[in-house]
Amino acid sequence: MTRHPTDHPQFYLTAPAPCPYLEGRQERKVFTHLIGQHASALNDVLTQGGFRRSQNIAYRPACEDCKACVSVRVRVRDFVWTKSFRRHLKLGQELVGARLPASPSAEQYDLFRSYLLARHETGGMAEMSVLDYAMMIEDTHVETMVIEYRRRGPDSFLTGAGEGPLMGVALTDQLADGLSMVYSFYDPDVSGLSLGTFMILDHIQRARQMGLPYVYLGYWVDGSPKMAYKARFQPQEQLGPNGWAISSPDK
Known part of the structure; x- marks a missing residue:
């Protein structure tokens, strides 16, 4: 054959x-x-x-x-909910993340542009057109989802979706052993909610509910300040020459 x-x-x-x-x-x-x-x-x-x-x-x-x-992944079952993380999660309770098919929208792209201009104006993605963005979302042959975060509305407990303006987006792959956060972005003008942290915490909760042991966060880069935040989510494993091993929390 x-x-x-x-x-x-x-x-x-x-x-x-x-x-x-x-x-x-x-x-x-x-x-x-x-x-x-x-x-x-x-x-x-x-x-x-x-x-x-x-x-x-x-x-x-x-x-x-x-x-x-260095590739890093959070150990979902053993994740340590520090006081800071619990506070972030409580602040984010007014948000609802709706799992949707990997399909782009004009509203997503507008938020994406606002995020890049505020946080990564000189990065390699800064010049992405609406077509580039659409390809980033929908050009996939794997099991992928988009999670859209909006404020909780009166009917959210029925619909599973929030209401009002889009506040955050996560493009996420579902793997056999976890969730892989491919790319995420959020409204840079929203203060007090720590949206980036909340979305990671939300993925940890989702993975736990789905019985998945890991959330993959991509690369932690030694010496890069903008990647330092990933070390906060403990315990986590790092991929080294001898395979995955629990990392030191003081990195």
């Missing part, structure tokens, strides 16, 4: 490019395509091996002289 060619994925290496996290360094990535009927299974295996997904591409750093990028 002839098997689909994606049973044997081909891997490629990018040319050196400026590192988006550490000034003065160069990055290289190894990547492959996530397409066809086995894309979800391949995404599971590669995510467990330290890859991240972007559209129908799975990639991981392959820098020769730098190992700063």
Whole structure:
């Protein structure tokens, strides 16, 4: 029987490019395509091996002289709900996250642009057009969802959705062993709710309810201030040369 060619994925290496996290360094990535009927299974295996997904591409750093990028995942069952996290969760109780198909909208894109202009104006995604955004959301062959966060309304307990303006969005893959937060963004003008932290906490709760052991947060980058927040969510595992191991909470 002839098997689909994606049973044997081909891997490629990018040319050196400026590192988006550490000034003065160069990055290289190894990547492959996530397409066809086995894309979800391949995404599971590669995510467990330290890859991240972007559209129908799975990639991981392959820098020769730098190992700063480390894959991290939160241990859901053992997660430590500190006083700070409980406070964030309580503040976010006025929000409802509705799980939706991976479909873009004009409202999402407007929020995405506001977020980038406020938080990542000089980043590589700053010039993304509405078409680029649509591709980021819907160009996928794996099990993906969009979670839209809005304020809780009087009918939210019936509809499972919030009401009013869109306040946050998470593009999330459902894996065999967890939820992988591919990309998230939120209203930069909302104060007092710590929306970025709340969305991670909400994913930890969702994974626990679904019986999934992990929430994958992507890369923690040693020396990058904008990635330092990921170390707060403990206990977490980091992927090293000998596999996944519990990290030190003081990082």
